[in-house]
Amino acid sequence: MSNLVRILLVSFCFLSVQCSAERRQNPAKEELEDDTTVVANFHEAQIPLGVRSLMMAYPDFVKGxxxxxxxxxxxxxxPYDDGREKSFEEKLDDADPEDMFSFTYDRTGRQPGYLQDAGRSRCETLFKMMYGSTEKDVRQNLTQVEWFGEKVLFTRVNGAADSLCAVAKELTNHSELLPYLKSSGSFLWRKVRGANRQSAHSYGIAIDVGVSKSDYWLWKNPGKKETDKIVYSNRMPSQLVAIFERHGFIWGGRWYHYDTMHFEFRPEILNSFDL
Ligand SMILES: [Zn+2]
Known part of the structure; x- marks a missing residue:
């Protein structure tokens, strides 16, 4: 194994913090090192960045x-890439795995670029395979996570619930962020508003927090369509975002179509900018 891969795997495993939630076996370092398919494929120079990001994020499912x-x-x-040229809407409504990596997740603090919605594109076939293809299937993987006096439902799959526990643990050292932490929802089997695709909340990988201090693109820009130019707004502290991101969550405030209460477990998106 190359030193680079070894360093990345060690960092990845370091982020998997133990917590009190019912713990599913996380993709352990030993497991990855023993898996010759995964390791062998990391050495292939021709593997697209998105594939490598998926393999690191979801080693229980994406093997090579x-x-x-x-x-x-x-x-x-x-198929990683269905080869079709897609419009912005098609990349959201009919995404293959490759489409998920066609947007920029800009962590510099600048306002998101026009139509840059990294993470809103989800390959539904892949997500249903990992987390469950029906509400009943998804529910079988859910566990309760202690969240500042509440209990929220999150999936054990891919270590998502453990990662949310790790976020909660780190946040206990930041009393100044407490006003932003009240949850307004985690698991809910539903379609995205105004679309025919499944919401991230359907898979138990997303949590909404601090709704009273949140901004949503349609609240600020009523009546605008997805490809219209819109005005940005955010009141969430960058420190809260950084803590979530450290544990594999992307933030809806980095989307052109912003949703600043929304945090979603998507380590493959973060990996794709770190690898
Ligand atoms: Zn949400």
Whole structure:
């Protein structure tokens, strides 16, 4: 294994903090090192960045890459890139894995660029395979996470609930952020407003917090369509965002179509800018 890969794996595992929630076996370093398919594929120079990001984020499911195909657990395969040119809306409504990496997740603190919605694009086939394809299936993977006097439902799959626990643990040292932490929802099996695709909340990988101090693109820009120019607004502290991001969550405030209460477990998006 190259030193770079070893360093990345060690950093990845360091972020998996133990917590009190019912703990699912996390993708452990030993497991990755023993998995010759994964390790061998890291050495392939031709593997797209998005594939490598997926393999690091979801080692229980994405095992390798061959002939433009993601090799999945159980011997199944899935095309990485369906080869179709897509409009902005199609990248959200009909995403293949490659489309998920076609936006910029800008962590510099600048306002998001026009139509840059990294993370709003989700390959539904992949997400349903990992987290469950029906409400009943998803529910079987949920656990309760202690969240500042509340209990919120989150999926154990991919270590998401453990990561939310790690966020909560770190936030206990920041009493100044307490006013932003009241949750207005985590798991809810539903479609995205005005669209036919499943919301991230359906998979138990998203939490909304601090709604009274939040901004949403349609509240500030009523009547605007997805491709219209809109005005940005945010009142969430950057320190709160940084803590979530350290544990694999992306923030809806970094989307052109901002949703600043929304945090979503998407380590592959963060990996794709760190690798
Ligand atoms: Zn949300």
């Amino acid at each position: 890459y061959e002939n433009d195909t993601l090799l999945l657990v159980g011997g199944k395969g899935m």
